[in-house]
Amino acid sequence: MPAYNDLFRLDGRTAVVTGASSGLGIVFAHALAAAGASVVVSARRLDRLEQLAAEIEREGGQAFAVACDVASEEDVDTLAAKAVDRFGKVDVLVANAGVSDPRPAEQEPLDVWQRILAVNLTGVFLCNRRFGALMLEQGSGSIVNVASVLGVVGAGQIPQASYTASKGGVVNMTRELAAQWARRGVRVNAIGPAWFESEMTEEMFASDQALRWIRRKTPMGRPGRGDELAGPVVFLASDASSYVTGQTLLVDGGWTVI
Template identity: 55%
Template sequence: MTTGAHVIDLSGKVAVVTGASSGLGRRFALTLAAAGATVVAAARRTDLLESLAAEHDGIVAHRCDITDEDDCAALIARAEQLGGVDILVNNAGWADALPALDQPLASFRKTLDIDVTALFQLSVLAAKSMTERGGGAIVNIASVLGLVASAPIPQSAYGAAKGAVISLTRHLAAEWAPSGVRVNAIAPGWFPSELTAEMLADESASRWIARNTPMGRPGRPEELDGALLLLAGPGGSFITGQTLAVDGGWTAR
């Protein structure tokens, strides 16, 4: 029986976190490392990754452009050099807030390439490594905007991408469950990040978020720790194919 601290003990595990140079990805890397995992922190900004790695001995900086197939293969190979991939957190993402009528097709494609296609490729590569080790956990970072519309904010491309992430999570979970690979998603509500910085800094937008969130405020980064550790660790060993909204009640309205 798994009880107490064992449900969040990740000692001996190797985790990969994309988009780890700032914001929520940085927090995810530190949270997993604090739980005992060796974390390969991936992003394009090497200086920020090195700064992150300096904060915890369990974090290894690795530059990666997730839209580059060779970079993705090298990222998983780096984790395998450390023992193999046990946990993958697909956190890297992109959003372009444009009205659908004004959004260039190239911008829409870029959103899908980063938020869906790259996530799929990394998941497949990681799942192959996990299967050889008897299983593992993939945690996709979706969004409440993949569950409900973003209106009045014009983010149809981002919403479509995150909706695809949620659907893909279910499909991969069902396909890989016999191999011991669990696939789940977290759908954060409004949290501070590079993507939300402008909105949260705007007084009227911040009031709108508070007014429409039943708990009356945006989330704090540490309020995602529990969901991450549950889905990535032994405490969630019988959970797969699920999307956990951590949103202060946004989607419960």
């Protein structure tokens, strides 16, 4: 067959990944590089990013590390400027940076709520706005926001009103930005992971009880492996999903079907 399977590839594209210093962000950075993209990895912790960038380069990819707190408008502007300076353009944004701080809502202090919303919702907006503007200028681009199953269902046993609110916000903001930008060449989608091992879920994965709960409640009978989010992200980033926009792809082993 013709080399049309290249549709699933990202050769010649530049991708920016936020929250790339740990867990899923590292997986996304490797996956985008493996698909052929030059990758700008960003997070607050520069030392870890430089290690990741070096690793990607060792594997034959191209990577560049930029420190950025996505909740800071100035940092996001700097990230965009440095990305363009280094690679000339940005074709793909994976807005992955996120934090959580589970606790019962009746005991959730305002400053915790505000911090979670600042990173998970405002941070995603700031990155979408800045990189969306770049993409609109060039007339093409694909944004993948990392939402969560907790953007469409409640968390229940791991109470976190702020996190669920922020991810629900990302799901519908994704629809809205898709609607605003679709006819100018920019697609905006999200993924909604269920339970994956990451820095955020470290405690959970250390608990047998929590793991049993995940296995019992997930139709596939197991939590996700980090690399299982790579496919959906690359699919949405690539031209293989050219008619997909405004969607949140649930990658949840069936968590939300039952």
